[in-house]
Amino acid sequence: MTSALEAVDSPRQVSDEPAPLLLTVEAAAARLGIGRTFAYALVKSGELESVPVGRLRRIPAECITEYVRRLRDSARRDQTAA
Numbered sequence: 001m002t003s004a005l006e007a008v009d010s011p012r013q014v015s016d017e018p019a020p021l022l023l024t025v026e027a028a029a030a031r032l033g034i035g036r037t038f039a040y041a042l043v044k045s046g047e048l049e050s051v052p053v054g055r056l057r058r059i060p061a062e063c064i065t066e067y068v069r070r071l072r073d074s075a076r077r078d079q080t081a082a
Contacts (some may be wrong), residue, residue, distance in 0.1 A: 020053070020060060020061065021060065021061055022053065022058035022059065022060055022061070023058060023059045023061060023064070024058065024059075025039050025040055025043060025050070025057065025059060026039070027059075028048070028059040028064055029069075031064055032064060032067075032068070042067070043059070045055065047067065048063060048064070048067050049063040049066070049067075051065070
């Protein structure tokens with residue numbers, strides 16, 4: 001049996017359900033910690049890759065990771081150039 005302190009300190013409860021492969025723009029924004037409007041702007045500019053699914057637009061989960069990696073690479077280049 002876990003104590004209340006252990007339950008609070010555990011990082012995340014593991015779910016039996018797999019993480020979705022495709023996310024709505026709103027879900028991608030939440031995962032990135034940005035606003036919905038900014039997420040739509042990233043999709044429109046092509047900075048955040050999206051795919052059409054019928055009449056819907058979805059963000060592949062791996063594209064979120066790629067976007068963050070590009071941001072980090074850019075920040076590192078900017079730091080070394082300064």
